Amino acid sequence: MPEITRADVETLDQQDPLARLRTAFELPANQLYFNGNSLGAMPRAISQRLRDFAEKEWGQQIVRGWVTQGWYEMPQRVGGKIARLIGAAEDEVIVTDTTSINIFKLAVAALGFKSGRTKIVTTRDIFPTDIYILEGVVNILAGRAELCVVESEKLCSTIDQQTALVVLSPVNYKSGALFDMAKMTAQIQTQGAMVLWDLSHSCGAHEVDLHRIDADFAVGCGYKFLNGGPGAPAYLYVAHRWQQNLQQPLTGWKGHAAPFAMSPEYRPAEGVTRLLCGTHPVIAMTCLEQAVDLFGTVEMSQVQQKSRRMGDLFITLAEQRCADYGLTLLSPKDSTCRGSQVSFQHPGGYAIVQSLIEKNVICDFRAPDVVRFGITPLYQKYTDVWDAVECLVDLLKSGAWQERDQKPSATVT
Amino acid sequence: MPEITRADVETLDQQDPLARLRTAFELPANQLYFNGNSLGAMPRAISQRLRDFAEKEWGQQIVRGWVTQGWYEMPQRVGGKIARLIGAAEDEVIVTDTTSINIFKLAVAALGFKSGRTKIVTTRDIFPTDIYILEGVVNILAGRAELCVVESEKLCSTIDQQTALVVLSPVNYKSGALFDMAKMTAQIQTQGAMVLWDLSHSCGAHEVDLHRIDADFAVGCGYKFLNGGPGAPAYLYVAHRWQQNLQQPLTGWKGHAAPFAMSPEYRPAEGVTRLLCGTHPVIAMTCLEQAVDLFGTVEMSQVQQKSRRMGDLFITLAEQRCADYGLTLLSPKDSTCRGSQVSFQHPGGYAIVQSLIEKNVICDFRAPDVVRFGITPLYQKYTDVWDAVECLVDLLKSGAWQERDQKPSATVT
Numbered sequence: 001m002p003e004i005t006r007a008d009v010e011t012l013d014q015q016d017p018l019a020r021l022r023t024a025f026e027l028p029a030n031q032l033y034f035n036g037n038s039l040g041a042m043p044r045a046i047s048q049r050l051r052d053f054a055e056k057e058w059g060q061q062i063v064r065g066w067v068t069q070g071w072y073e074m075p076q077r078v079g080g081k082i083a084r085l086i087g088a089a090e091d092e093v094i095v096t097d098t099t100s101i102n103i104f105k106l107a108v109a110a111l112g113f114k115s116g117r118t119k120i121v122t123t124r125d126i127f128p129t130d131i132y133i134l135e136g137v138v139n140i141l142a143g144r145a146e147l148c149v150v151e152s153e154k155l156c157s158t159i160d161q162q163t164a165l166v167v168l169s170p171v172n173y174k175s176g177a178l179f180d181m182a183k184m185t186a187q188i189q190t191q192g193a194m195v196l197w198d199l200s201h202s203c204g205a206h207e208v209d210l211h212r213i214d215a216d217f218a219v220g221c222g223y224k225f226l227n228g229g230p231g232a233p234a235y236l237y238v239a240h241r242w243q244q245n246l247q248q249p250l251t252g253w254k255g256h257a258a259p260f261a262m263s264p265e266y267r268p269a270e271g272v273t274r275l276l277c278g279t280h281p282v283i284a285m286t287c288l289e290q291a292v293d294l295f296g297t298v299e300m301s302q303v304q305q306k307s308r309r310m311g312d313l314f315i316t317l318a319e320q321r322c323a324d325y326g327l328t329l330l331s332p333k334d335s336t337c338r339g340s341q342v343s344f345q346h347p348g349g350y351a352i353v354q355s356l357i358e359k360n361v362i363c364d365f366r367a368p369d370v371v372r373f374g375i376t377p378l379y380q381k382y383t384d385v386w387d388a389v390e391c392l393v394d395l396l397k398s399g400a401w402q403e404r405d406q407k408p409s410a411t412v413t
Numbered sequence: 414m415p416e417i418t419r420a421d422v423e424t425l426d427q428q429d430p431l432a433r434l435r436t437a438f439e440l441p442a443n444q445l446y447f448n449g450n451s452l453g454a455m456p457r458a459i460s461q462r463l464r465d466f467a468e469k470e471w472g473q474q475i476v477r478g479w480v481t482q483g484w485y486e487m488p489q490r491v492g493g494k495i496a497r498l499i500g501a502a503e504d505e506v507i508v509t510d511t512t513s514i515n516i517f518k519l520a521v522a523a524l525g526f527k528s529g530r531t532k533i534v535t536t537r538d539i540f541p542t543d544i545y546i547l548e549g550v551v552n553i554l555a556g557r558a559e560l561c562v563v564e565s566e567k568l569c570s571t572i573d574q575q576t577a578l579v580v581l582s583p584v585n586y587k588s589g590a591l592f593d594m595a596k597m598t599a600q601i602q603t604q605g606a607m608v609l610w611d612l613s614h615s616c617g618a619h620e621v622d623l624h625r626i627d628a629d630f631a632v633g634c635g636y637k638f639l640n641g642g643p644g645a646p647a648y649l650y651v652a653h654r655w656q657q658n659l660q661q662p663l664t665g666w667k668g669h670a671a672p673f674a675m676s677p678e679y680r681p682a683e684g685v686t687r688l689l690c691g692t693h694p695v696i697a698m699t700c701l702e703q704a705v706d707l708f709g710t711v712e713m714s715q716v717q718q719k720s721r722r723m724g725d726l727f728i729t730l731a732e733q734r735c736a737d738y739g740l741t742l743l744s745p746k747d748s749t750c751r752g753s754q755v756s757f758q759h760p761g762g763y764a765i766v767q768s769l770i771e772k773n774v775i776c777d778f779r780a781p782d783v784v785r786f787g788i789t790p791l792y793q794k795y796t797d798v799w800d801a802v803e804c805l806v807d808l809l810k811s812g813a814w815q816e817r818d819q820k821p822s823a824t825v826t
Contacts, residue, residue, distance in 0.1 A: 026472040039476040047467040050696075054460040058642055059439040063452040063775065071643055098691025100665030101514065108553060124677055129666035129691065132679040136664035140521060140553060149677060223692065229471055230484055230695035251549035252513030253542035262780065264537055264562060266545040278511025278542065279636065282643035283463075284694040362476065367675065 003320060009313070012382040018306055024294055025227075025379040032388045034363040037173075037201060037341050037374030040227030040291070049290045053283060065282075074285045075254075075276055081292045082226070082235050085300055086199060086218065087209030092243075094272040095222070095235045095285060097250075099200055102219040102236040103133045105248040105275055107165055110194045110217065111137075111145055112247045114164035117193070121148045121158050122167040125174065130167055130198055152179075156187055163193040170208070171201035171339030174366050176311075176331040178206075178339050182213040189214070194242075200224055203235075204295065205340035205376075206304045210237060217242070225340065225376060226295075228288030236275055243271050252277030294378065306377035308335035310385055314342045314373060317389040325396035330370060340375045351404040352395065361391045365408060416733060422726065425795035431719055437707055438640075438792040445801045447776040450586075450614060450754050450787030453640030453704070462703045466696060478695075487698045488667075488689055494705045495639070495648050498713055499612060499631065500622030505656075507685040508635070508648045508698060510663075512613055515632040515649040516546045518661040518688055520578055523607045523630065524550075524558055525660045527577035530606070534561045534571050535580040538587065543580055543611055565592075569600055576606040583621070584614035584752030587779045589724075589744040591619075591752050595626040602627070607655075613637055617708065618753035618789075619717045623650060630655070638753065638789060639708075641701030649688055656684050665690030707791065719790035721748035723798055727755045727786060730802040738809035743783060753788045764817040765808065774804045778821060 013019060026042045027033060033041055057069045066072050080090035096102065107120060120134050131149055138147045150158045152172075159166055166188045170179050181197065188195045196217040202208050204225030210218060216239055222232030238246060247268070253259045254276035257267040268274035295303075312335050318327060330343040346352055346369060353365040363373045373388065395401055426432060439455045440446060446454055470482045479485050493503035509515065520533060533547050544562055551560045563571045565585075572579055579601045583592050594610065601608045609630040615621050617638030623631060629652055635645030651659060660681070666672045667689035670680040681687035708716075725748050731740060743756040759765055759782060766778040776786045786801065808814055 026468075028473050028475070033475060035476045039479075041475055042467060042472045047464060047472070050463040050467055051460060054455060054463055055439075059455045059460070060441050062441070062446060062454055063448045063777075065643060066452075097510070097514070098665065100691035101510070101663060104663055127666075128669075128675050128677060131677050132664045132666055132669060133690075135679045136662045139660075139664075140662040142557070144555070221692070230478060231692045231698075233694065234691070247552075249549045249553040250514060250517055251545045251552075252511065253540075253545055256541075256545060262541045264541060264544055266548045277546075278513035278647070279634070279644045281646065281694050281697040283700055284697045285644075287696055364476075 004317060006383065006386050009382045009386045012309070016306065016382065018298060018302060018377055019381070021294065021298070021378045022381065027379060031360045031362060032384050032391070034361065034373040034375070034388060036376030037224050037372070038364060039223055039230055040225060040376065041379055042229070043227055043291050043294055045290055046229070046287055049286060053286050071282045074282065074289065075280050076273065078285055078289045078292060079235055079272070081289070082203065085208070085295055086203050086237065087211045088237050089211070089240065091271055092240060093235055093237045094275055095233050095288065096276050096280060097234060099198065099219050099221045099234040100129045100133050101250065102234050103130055103167065103196065103198070104137060105250055106196050106217045106219065106236060106238070107134060107137045107167065108249045109246050110165035110196065111141065113242065113245070114194065117162050117164035118145050119148055119160070119163040120145060120165045120167065121150065121155065121163055123152045123155060124149050125152060125172050126167065126169050127173050127198065127200065130169070134167060159188055159191045159193060161191060163191055165194050165196060167196045167198065169198040169201060173201055174330070174343060174370050174372070176339045176341040176343050178332070178337050181208070185213045185215055201339055204303070206307060207300045215239060222288045226288065227291040229284065229291070231284070232288045233281060233285050236272070238272050238275065246274065248275055250277040254278060254280065303377045307340040307375050308338070310375045310377065310380065310382060311335055311338055311340070311342050313382060314385045314389065317386065318344070318392070321389060321393045322396055327396065341372055342375065343370050343372045345369045346371055348401050348406060350408045351401040351406050354404055355395050355401040356391060359391050359395070361388050367408065417730060419796065419799050422795045422799040425722070425726070429719065429795065431711060431715060431790055432794070434707065434711070434791045435794065440792060444773045444775060445797050446793070447774065447786040447788070447801060449789030450618070450637055451777060452636055452643055453638060453789065454792055455642070456640055456704050456707055459642070459700055459703055462699060466699050484695045487695065487702065488693050489686065491698055491702045491705060492648055492685070494702070495616065498621070498708055499616050499650065500624045501650050502653065504684055505653060506648055506650045507688055508646050508701065509689050509693060510647060512611065512632050512634045512647040513542045513546050514663065515647055516543055516580065516609065516611070517550060518663055519609050519630045519632065519649060519651070520547060520550045520580065521662045522659050523578035523609065524554065526655065526658070527607065530575050530577035531558050532561055532573070532576040533558060533578045533580065534563065534568065534576055536565045536568060537562050538565060538585050539580065539582050540586050540611065540613065543582070547580060572601055572604045572606055574605060576604055578607050578609060580609045580611065582611040582614060586614055587743070587783050587785070588756050589752045589754040591745070591750050594621070598626045598628055614752055617716070619720060620713045628652060635701045639701065640704040642697065642704070644697070645701045646694060646698050649685070651685050651688065659687065661688055663690040667692060716790045720753040720788050721751070723788045723790065723793065723795060724748055724751055724753070724755050726795060727798045727802065730799065731757070731805070734802060734806045735809055740809065755786045755788065757784045758782045759784055761814050761819060763821045764814040764819050767817055768808050768814040769804060772804050772808070774801050780821065
């Protein structure tokens with residue numbers, strides 16, 4: 001392959017149908033932000049939206065805002081907007097609580113549907129909170145459930161007639177490797193088990209079609225590729241066929257069929273509304289809605305295409321220019337098998353990431369040796385990739401990273 | 414008692430040591446807001462704070478904000494500020510999730526401490542979500558717990574050697590009647606049970622001293638008397654003596670001893686931090702912190718004193734001026750037995766509340782016949798009480814409320 005030049009990359013930006021969206025985001029000057037898979041950049045409109053919320057909604061309407069400003073229906077309304085991004089029906093998705101808590105609700109619900117089966121299966125490389133929550137489910141169910149955490153390769157041989165639920169992330173958060181969602185869903189369901197997909201690293205990043213693959217449950221967070229702000233509310237998906245009889249353990253008043261009747265007995269609301277629990281954080285959900293609305297003018301196929309091209313470009317440039325410096329590609333080279341990130345391994349990974357951040361290339365480190373670049377097609381340019389690789393090449397050539405601490409203290413994402 | 418005049422009431426405002434705080438709140442013109450026990454009015458500083466958050470924090474720092482802007486420690490930091498209002502130590506309170514979810518965590522934890530005991534006791538007149546959540550706890554524990562929901566009068570005779578936990582609100586949300594927290598806590602603990610106080614209608618409204626009464630657990634919401642905004646994050650309290658061995662079921666990554674080690678096994682953090690679950694909503698917590706900071710310059714004894722005086726004034730004026738119109742005082746007349754609200758019963762309660770709201774006296778209705786006025790000493794004036802009663806007298810005299818719908822549709826709080 002001929003050496004790629006910056007001019008080639010500039011042409012990609014000129015031809016990019018999503019380029020118009022970049023100005024919708026606040027991006028610090030002189031920074032290359034490759035960490036949208038941890039926390040998405042801020043949509044510019046958020047600032048004015050928050051001002052309106054304070055001055056026109058809460059400030060003026062106070063309690064009446066629940067009715068006059070549409071606060072009350074936000075979990076359903078914003079859920080409906082997210083549904084479009086993951087191939088779900090509007091009334092199959094609701095915004096509520098956190099990813100962790102939503103996994104808890106749905107894991108317990110799955111065991112309720114699959115009585116007689118006790119096994120919950122997940123992979124060792126899933127985001128750890130998923131495992132922690134499933135440990136919590138197993139503990140509270142004391143003997144009525146067991147958790148099998150296995151290497152991805154052993155997944156299929158572990159799922160059996162005792163398996164009630166399999167919890168998976170389509171994307172390995174370290175390597176970026178993708179599961180074949182359709183194939184895995186089919187294999188799981190063939191064994192009579194249910195699947196819960198954690199879409200935190202998928203929704204807003206690559207194409208997901210929950211209806212096409214006939215998924216049972218899904219969850220995901222609002223603060224990565226959806227750009228809803230730090231700790232933005234999470235969402236969950238329940239396929240129509242499971243909604244009618246679903247029983248979840250966090251039976252708070254907002255999931256009640258008649259929350260204002262103040263009856264002393266719990267009676268679940270219809271549909272996904274029964275997955276609500278307490279009063280939802282309106283301000284946080286307002287930001288999430290504003291951010292999700294930015295997806296209203298794009299197709300996820302466009303986002304995925306740009307993500308793959310940017311990833312391919314990153315990998316090709318790294319191969320052409322960093323080959324001699326001990327950097328090993330961890331992500332799949334085939335873009336159809338890769339989520340919206342590119343990860344490399346390097347023995348000096350921690351120090352390299354710190355050096356890059358100091359040079360305003362914001363990426364992150366995952367122990368023991370992973371250098372991770374998140375790709376966010378809504379606000380990144382192809383030339384950001386060129387410039388990040390340029391910076392990486394300079395750093396590796398100079399060896400300057402070797403003068404830094406080689407061990408991480410606490411890292412935050 | 415001689416007839417009170419508006420001039421008398423104006424004198425109370427002139428002598429009010431908390432009067433200076435009113436301008437710290439955004440209050441719609443020409444409105445008398447008596448619903449701060451549902452949703453607190455907005456502190457004026459919120460608007461600028463949200464702007465700074467967008468423009469200087471999220472917008473500029475993006476993911477680094479977790480470290481540079483103090484986002485990471487917010488649950489502990491804001492918890493520590495709330496601790497001061499309820500007589501707890503800073504490291505006994507943490508802000509997280511919703512009141513409902515926090516009740517779930519602590520109820521399961523209590524049963525863990527009191528193994529062999531299976532009974533959870535609460536009162537029929539507690540806010541319904543507390544009951545619903547306890548039903549959820551009992552369901553998931555399938556035989557290892559039972560729930561007794563009793564009238565307040567039968568509480569003491571129900572608590573026995575089988576009782577693990579008693580969940581109580583100091584304030585009856587309809588009548589405003591107060592429990593004697595010290596006496597109840599002692600009675601519960603004498604039986605070897607634990608108490609969980611739901612402070613949603615107490616914190617920021619009247620004096621609470623969890624250390625003095627030696628309480629075990631507490632929870633509360635941030636959006637009523639704390640003025641943290643619609644659906645503001647909730648908090649919980651765990652007495653030092655229970656922190657070491659507490660096990661809670663929602664074991665998410667933020668409650669892990671080393672969340673960024675990404676280890677596949679859950680290991681709880683020290684202290685109340687183990688009560689965290691998923692990533693916290695920074696924007697919502699920013700508002701709550703700003704609001705709680707307003708309490709930094711006042712003593713809860715001052716707030717309680719003004720609340721009682723305002724309530725007494727409301728009751729006296731209503732007695733003097735509305736005696737002939739079918740209004741019955743539901744709240745205790747003795748202010749030491751009353752929370753920060755005044756409730757009346759009236760057969761036309763629903764229509765009366767709608768009429769008052771139309772006249773910009775914002776109060777609320779609780780089925781079947783309760784007219785409820787919340788009292789919020791931080792931003793209300795004594796003359797607000799005068800003017801509200803004036804409006805109520807006019808309405809009752811004219812009988813205009815009789816021309817309205819006499820039945821509620823859905824009410825929102």
